[in-house]
Amino acid sequence: MSTLLHQLRFDQKIFWRNREAAVFVFVFPLLLYALLGSVYGDLIDGVPAEDVLLAGLFGYGAATTAMGGLAITLVIRRETGVLKRVRSTPLAPATYFVAVLLSTLVTFALEAVALLALGRLLFRASMPANWLGFAGAIVLGVACFAALGVGAAALIRSAEGVSAVVNVVILPMAFLSGSFGPTNEFPAVLQAIANVLPLTYFLDIVYGVYLAGESIYADPTALLVVLAWGAAGAVVALRRFGWMPRER
Amino acid sequence: MDVPQVRHVATLLGHVAHIVSQVPSAIVVSELRKSYGTTEALRGVSFEIAEGEVFGVLGPNGAGKTTTVEILEGYRGRDGGDAWVLGFDPGESPRELRERIGVVLQQSELSPLLTVRETHEMFAGYYQRPRSVDDVIDLVGLAEKRNARVKTLSGGQKRRLDLGLALVGDPDLLFLDEPTTGFDPGARRAAWEMIRSLRSLGTTILLTTHYLDEAQQLADRVAVLRDGLIVRQGTPSELIGDSRLTEIRYRRDGVLAVLQTSDSTRALHELTSEALAEGRELDELEVRRPTLEDVYLELVGEEPESAQ
Ligand SMILES: Nc1ncnc2c1ncn2[C@@H]1O[C@H](COP(=O)(O)OP(=O)(O)OP(=O)(O)O)[C@@H](O)[C@H]1O
Ligand SMILES: [Mg+2]
Numbered sequence: 001m002s003t004l005l006h007q008l009r010f011d012q013k014i015f016w017r018n019r020e021a022a023v024f025v026f027v028f029p030l031l032l033y034a035l036l037g038s039v040y041g042d043l044i045d046g047v048p049a050e051d052v053l054l055a056g057l058f059g060y061g062a063a064t065t066a067m068g069g070l071a072i073t074l075v076i077r078r079e080t081g082v083l084k085r086v087r088s089t090p091l092a093p094a095t096y097f098v099a100v101l102l103s104t105l106v107t108f109a110l111e112a113v114a115l116l117a118l119g120r121l122l123f124r125a126s127m128p129a130n131w132l133g134f135a136g137a138i139v140l141g142v143a144c145f146a147a148l149g150v151g152a153a154a155l156i157r158s159a160e161g162v163s164a165v166v167n168v169v170i171l172p173m174a175f176l177s178g179s180f181g182p183t184n185e186f187p188a189v190l191q192a193i194a195n196v197l198p199l200t201y202f203l204d205i206v207y208g209v210y211l212a213g214e215s216i217y218a219d220p221t222a223l224l225v226v227l228a229w230g231a232a233g234a235v236v237a238l239r240r241f242g243w244m245p246r247e248r
Numbered sequence: 249m250d251v252p253q254v255r256h257v258a259t260l261l262g263h264v265a266h267i268v269s270q271v272p273s274a275i276v277v278s279e280l281r282k283s284y285g286t287t288e289a290l291r292g293v294s295f296e297i298a299e300g301e302v303f304g305v306l307g308p309n310g311a312g313k314t315t316t317v318e319i320l321e322g323y324r325g326r327d328g329g330d331a332w333v334l335g336f337d338p339g340e341s342p343r344e345l346r347e348r349i350g351v352v353l354q355q356s357e358l359s360p361l362l363t364v365r366e367t368h369e370m371f372a373g374y375y376q377r378p379r380s381v382d383d384v385i386d387l388v389g390l391a392e393k394r395n396a397r398v399k400t401l402s403g404g405q406k407r408r409l410d411l412g413l414a415l416v417g418d419p420d421l422l423f424l425d426e427p428t429t430g431f432d433p434g435a436r437r438a439a440w441e442m443i444r445s446l447r448s449l450g451t452t453i454l455l456t457t458h459y460l461d462e463a464q465q466l467a468d469r470v471a472v473l474r475d476g477l478i479v480r481q482g483t484p485s486e487l488i489g490d491s492r493l494t495e496i497r498y499r500r501d502g503v504l505a506v507l508q509t510s511d512s513t514r515a516l517h518e519l520t521s522e523a524l525a526e527g528r529e530l531d532e533l534e535v536r537r538p539t540l541e542d543v544y545l546e547l548v549g550e551e552p553e554s555a556q
Contacts (some may be wrong), residue, residue: 080357
């Protein structure tokens with residue numbers, strides 16, 4: 001337990017010292033929110049635009065922080081031999097991993113708070129209708145997207161390419177799922193793709209807890225899809241993730 | 249857990265092997281084999297390292313040194329043979345074993361954004377009984393860089409950091425894969441002093457190196473690996489003793505003459521009396537015993553023993 005907190009402390013330290021990653025993961029969603037919030041009019045589908053966008057960027061934030069950030073961190077640490085070096089110390093691999101996941105959770109929780117504060121400040125956005133549900137959504141989002149992030153890290157073998165690959169996946173996903181604005185005018189093909197993406201369903205849950213005051217299991221289908229994606233990521237991660245760098 | 253039993257067996261093995269010296273073995277390796285695809289990196293390597301011993305592994309690039317060391321550290325599986333490290337099977341790499349070993353990898357990176365002190369602190373937190381972080385930093389000569397970020401360190405300073413992290417858990421057994429590569433001569437001497445003092449405290453050390461003087465200075469025994477086989481092992485003086493050739497060099501009429509002989513007293517006597525009789529001076533006269541390096545070059549040039 002104390003080793004877990006020890007490792008968590010250093011993971012957080014490393015995260016915030018890495019300015020580029022912190023900007024990409026933490027500042028970028030806030031910036032997008034400020035921009036999009038200023039562009040969109042009053043209402044989106046009868047709901048205040050600032051609230052819809054806040055929920056949307058909350059979802060995008062979960063994906064970049066947990067999936068993008070984690071995949072990039074883990075691939076770089078593995079390929080440069082940072083993970084290998086730790087492997088011959090007494091630190092249990094599980095402890096190392098849990099610390100990395102907790103660190104991601106801490107970062108994203110701070111991100112969510114920053115989003116709410118920014119929304120309040122700039123656009124008088126709503127506060128969560130169900131605070132507990134909102135906190136649950138933070139955990140759910142990190143769990144699902146972190147599992148996908150570790151799964152992606154298991155498949156991506158190049159430290160140079162990981163950041164590009166991750167963005168090529170996350171940005172279109174966020175766009176199709178409605179993170180950056182309404183999608184009901186999109187062509188049917190794109191909507192069909194959106195209908196299988198985890199972020200689409202995660203956003204449904206976020207709208208529920210944040211605006212309607214529902215619990216996170218109010219829409220069981222959405223919850224199941226999100227969990228299924230997370231489970232798929234976890235299976236790939238458990239089967240394929242290794243600690244050693246790519247062989248020469 | 250059947251660990252005590254396992255340890256008992258290995259200790260027994262050690263006793264059998266060291267029946268003469270009565271010193272238990274820290275490492276027992278027999279007929280170790282490892283292939284990467286079609287490359288046979290190890291083709292039956294056997295050696296033992298007694299507790300408290302400094303054991304040097306020498307050999308040209310690709311000989312299988314890192315492969316051997318990484319199998320013993322628990323990083324790589326073996327395809328055949330037995331290995332015991334402090335009584336444990338390194339293939340299972342149990343926590344009790346990791347608690348007692350220190351590792352300097354041939355190549356590794358650390359988080360570039362932490363400072364030297366923070367990195368030591370982070371690693372110290374992984375062990376039950378770590379050494380004092382500041383002592384270790386002083387010991388490896390990084391006191392002035394204590395608060396410098398890892399990314400700002402020079403190559404040799406990074407290597408010292410690797411060494412510090414290997415020591416921070418206060419290990420009984422140290423694996424050093426080319427630990428002084430990139431060190432300036434002063435730093436190398438300092439590292440040698442440190443390794444000697446660790447040895448005097450009873451730490452067992454498995455060291456690979458391309459510096460033959462390093463092996464000669466530090467190792468109680470060395471093994472020369474070539475193409476996945478040990479071509480010779482013994483104390484440095486045994487290895488040097490194997491080769492009885494002494495070299496006599498001098499300059500005659502500006503031309504350098506090199507004479508190799510197994511009977512140096514007679515050769516030197518004949519040479520000097522001839523020169524005296526002719527009233528000539530033997531310029532730059534030098535009599536040189538072979539160094540470990542000469543023996544090594546002889547060894548890695550010949551066919552491996554078991555392949556003959
Ligand atoms: N991961 C790997 N995949 C494939 N082949 C490998 C791998 N690691 C080592 N080898 C091969 O195994 C042989 C032994 O390599 P090893 O790294 O053990 O040599 P070494 O003695 O440490 O060499 P050096 O002095 O260059 O460090 C070499 O032929 C090498 O190409
Ligand atoms: Mg090597």
